[in-house]
Amino acid sequence: MVSKRLASIEESATMRISSEAKRLNSEGFDIIDLGVGEPDFDTPRHICDAACRYMLEGKTRYTPTNGIPELRRAIAKKLREENRIPAVPEDVIVTPGAKMAVFAAIQALLDEGDEMVLIGPSWVSYEPCIKFAGGRPVWADVDQDFMPMDLPEAITERTKAILVNSPCNPTGAVFGHEVMKEIRDIAIDHDIYVVSDEVYEKIIYGHEHISIASLPDMADRTITINGFSKSYAMTGWRLGYLTGPRDMLKWISRLLSHSVSHPTTFVQWAGIAALEGPQDDVRRMTEEFRARRDILVDGLRSLGIRCALPGGAFYMFPDVSHLGGGDVFAERLLKEAKIAVTPGSAFGPGGEDYIRISYATSRERIKEALERMESMLNS
Structure with a gap:
């Protein structure tokens, strides 16, 4: 049934x-x-201490769907200073984990029959999210170092977006300036979106992390997704976030309002401690x-x-x-x-x-x- x-x-x-x-x-x-x-x-202990303190202070009630204003301000500041993405608090939605951000963004983007390009081998949940939206995943080939090759060949008239995950699960590949510029050029030439999952951005070795939304003309066509699970060892806390074009964010917010409502309240306050505390x-x-x-x-x-x-x-x-x-x-x-x-x-x-x-x-x-x-x- x-x-x-x-x-x-x-x-x-x-x-x-x-x-x-x-x-x-x-x-x-x-x-x-x-x-x-x-x-x-x-x-980290200071994050746990913050969660306990805020819980005891009564930070246990409903919050706005998009998250508490204090955390949205902290995330926007982080995006501007670390990722060079021109975000303001109104451009940030806080989610119960980055996985929910991925799911919501894909549901908001795709219509029945739309295609989304996966570079890859790619994380196991991307394809189901695309299929659940009625879309079709299209796989772009990679070389032996897991860098995309012949990416333009994966683009068709039905392509709605390219999904970028750098550093990558499962390969550990990190995309440099040349690769990101190629993806940018393709997105602009074909007038399509990019969904950039950057949840592993701080776990990187001898490379520079590049947010594709920081490249010229990409902020208005990129949905950037991140979270606290990997960088701060907060997997069970379920705290993520996204930013992107406002005309897309309002629909993502509507989806969340009818599903998960918002992340756990005192966990959101602990997220501020993670971002603003010692690293x-x-x-x-x-x-x-x-x-x-x-x-x-x-x-x-x-x-x-x-x-x-x-x-x-x-x-x-x-x-x-x-x-x-x-x-x-x-x-x-x-x-x-x-x-x-x-x-x-x-x-x-x-x-x-x-x-x-x-x-x-x-x-x-x-x-x-x-x-x-x-x-x-x-x-």
Whole structure:
């Protein structure tokens, strides 16, 4: 009896793998979970303290759909100073997580039959969001370093938008000025929108993060999405935000008003503490992720597994085509080595030869996982 639209949406592969890893752990198996997309750090103490304080102060009632004015001001200031996006508080909508921002933006943009270009392998939830809106995902090819190639060939008369995710989940790729300029030129030439998911912007190694909305003539055709989950280890807090053209924001706000209403009130106040408080924990987490990345890259390459060096996020997308492909190798890792990873096929066409490995776990567990892989491959 379920609607055809909902029945067409597949279960999230990353959530399924994580649930399976937790189930096996509960049964007594020592599963090393390299599938989860969640920082393994605690939320910084000053953010937790702020949430407790504001809760006790009575910040527990309804707020405006678009978020409390104080947080919208803090986000707009951050967007202007860090991202060079000319945002004012009225241009900001606060959401219950960046995922809801992605969903709402895509629903507001697409009509039945509209196309949205995914560069990629891309995050597992983009395609279902497009399909739920009645749209059609079109996949643009990438090279061996996961940079877009022949992107204009993906554009048709039905194209409504391009989705940009840099740093990228699942590949860790970071798009530089040349790539962003190409996307900008395509968007302007074809009069289409860009949806830019920048939730991993602070987890970046030796690269500059570029917000495409900061490029000339792009602020009025870009919906920029971000959140607190990854940078501040606030996954369970569910706090995200977006900014973009006002004629689009009013419809996104209407959708949110009839669905989620607004994010948790005291969590919004804690978001101000995250943005305006000390950033030492963000830098410390990023440096730790970088150290883990280097251990994992060196270890995989020593096992004969090719992988591009991720420029950001905390994922790696190694090529396991010579080991049976992503689905086969992921299943083998779970059964024989008790390691959970995500098959690359979950991230769209072109991912079948890969697996996604998350290094959001300790150096010790990463080293142990490499040892288990070596034993399995040598057995």
